Amino acid sequence: MSWIKQKLAIIYRKIGVAILNFQAWRQLKKCGYLSLFDARPATAKPPVWSDLWAIYSQVRARRPKVLLEFGSGCSTIIFAQALADNAAEGAPGFLHSLDADAHWGQVTIDSMPEHLRRYCTVTLTERVEGDLDGTPVWRFADVPDVVADMIYLDGPALTPERRAAIDVLDMEADFPPGFRLLVDGRSYNRALLEKYFKRRYDRKHRPILKSTTYDLLPD
Numbered sequence: 487m488s489w490i491k492q493k494l495a496i497i498y499r500k501i502g503v504a505i506l507n508f509q510a511w512r513q514l515k516k517c518g519y520l521s522l523f524d525a526r527p528a529t530a531k532p533p534v535w536s537d538l539w540a541i542y543s544q545v546r547a548r549r550p551k552v553l554l555e556f557g558s559g560c561s562t563i564i565f566a567q568a569l570a571d572n573a574a575e576g577a578p579g580f581l582h583s584l585d586a587d588a589h590w591g592q593v594t595i596d597s598m599p600e601h602l603r604r605y606c607t608v609t610l611t612e613r614v615e616g617d618l619d620g621t622p623v624w625r626f627a628d629v630p631d632v633v634a635d636m637i638y639l640d641g642p643a644l645t646p647e648r649r650a651a652i653d654v655l656d657m658e659a660d661f662p663p664g665f666r667l668l669v670d671g672r673s674y675n676r677a678l679l680e681k682y683f684k685r686r687y688d689r690k691h692r693p694i695l696k697s698t699t700y701d702l703l704p705d
C-alpha cells in the first residue's frame with residue numbers, strides 16, 4: 487500500500503471512531519447516563535463512549551445472570567447500570583469485577599454511584615506470573631468461584647514480557663450454553679487464547695471498536 491493509501495486508511499478510521507463515539511455519547515446522554523462517571527478523578531482513564539455503549543447494549547440484549555470482568559474502570563459502572571436496568575425488567579444479574587492495581591481498583595469502588603453498588607463487587611487482587619507451554623502469561627490471584635455467562639477481558643495491564651492473561655482458559659470447561667467472551671483490544675492475548683481454546687466459538691471482530699466477541703457454540 488502506498489503511503490497515501492495508508493494515510494487515508496488512518497484518516498477514515500479516525501473519522502469512523504469519532505462518528506461512533508458521538509453516536510454512543512448521544513445514546514448514553516438520552517438515557518441520562520453521562521453523569522455516572524462524574525466521580526472518577528481527572529487522572530483516571532476517561533470514558534470511551536463507544537466501548538461503554540457497546541457494553542451496555544450487549545448486557546441489555548443478553549441479560550447475563552453472572553458477569554465477570556477482568557480489569558475495572560468506567561466499564562464496571564456501565565455494566566452495573568445495565569444490570570440494574572435488566573433487574574428492573576425482572577432479569578437480575580450480578581457483576582464480579584477484578585482489578586490487579588490496588589489504586590485503580592479502589593478508584594472504581596469509590597466512584598461507583600450509590601444506586602449501582604448492589605449490582606457489583608470489585609475485588610482487589612494481584613496478578614501472578616504464569617507460564618503456558620513456555621509463553622509467559624498473567625493470571626489473577628483471586629478469581630471468584632462462579633460460572634459466568636459473560637466475561638469481559640480488559641485487564642490486567644500487560645507488560646512487554648507478559649502480553650496475555652489466561653484466566654479464561656482455566657474456566658473454559660465450565661462455560662454455560664449462551665456464554666459470551668468480550669475482549670477489548672489485546673490482539674496478542676486473543677491469538678494465544680484462540681490457539682488454546684478447547685471449545686468452539688462464533689468469533690466476531692469489530693475493528694473500529696477494536697473489540698472481539700466469542701460466542702460459545704454447542705459442543
Ligand SMILES: C[S@@+](CC[C@H](N)C(=O)[O-])C[C@H]1O[C@@H](n2cnc3c(N)ncnc32)[C@H](O)[C@@H]1O
Pocket residue numbers: 529530531537556557558559560561562585586587590591640641642643
Ligand atoms: C484497560 S484498563 C481497564 C479499563 C476498564 N475495563 C474500562 O473499560 O473502563 C486496565 C487496567 O489499567 C489500570 N490502570 C492503569 N492506569 C489507569 C488509569 N489512568 N485509569 C484507570 N485505570 C488505570 C487499572 O488497574 C485497570 O484495571
